[in-house]
Amino acid sequence: MVWIQASASYQGVIRAPCAAILDLLRDVSASGPLFPGVDRIEDLGDGRYRWVIKERRTLGISFIGNYVAAYERTADAVTWKTIEGNMKTRGRWSVRGPDREARVHVETTTELDAPVPRFLKAPAQLFAIKETRDGLKAQFEGLRSTLERAERRA
Secondary structure, X not given: OEEEEEEXXXXXXXXXXXXXXXXXXXXXXXXXXXXXXXXXXEEEEOOEEEEEEOOEEEOOEEEOOEEEEEEEEOOOEEEEEEEEEOEEEEEEEEEEOOOOOEEEEEEEEEEEEEOOOHHHHHHXXXXXXXXXXXXXXXXXXXXXXXXXXXXXXX
């Protein structure tokens, strides 16, 4: 077993009020499943959530993520970090700018305790980086779509 690290960031504009964007980001039970491959998220209270990630396979090896992350909310951001589990993740969503033209930025670093032989660490890391980058983009697009659709109805 080796630890595989993957970092990624993504940013774009969401045409919705900043408060609505932050409200959705602060609702981890609603915004978290927009990240692809989430099996379930359990609210443990006190800003802590258990994430269970569906099985991922690469190089003939499978991995199921299971971790608890603590979330902190500020006026213009949501940050998180792992407090236990087989994944270590930390990151930050930030929202800046005028309503209906808010610049939203997310960055994360994830480390997986993967059942990978040491000689397969490099290819497994490339897979993890791609999965993280693609996941952030998909989650951002899900947030944007959800918020902008609600904004059109309002």
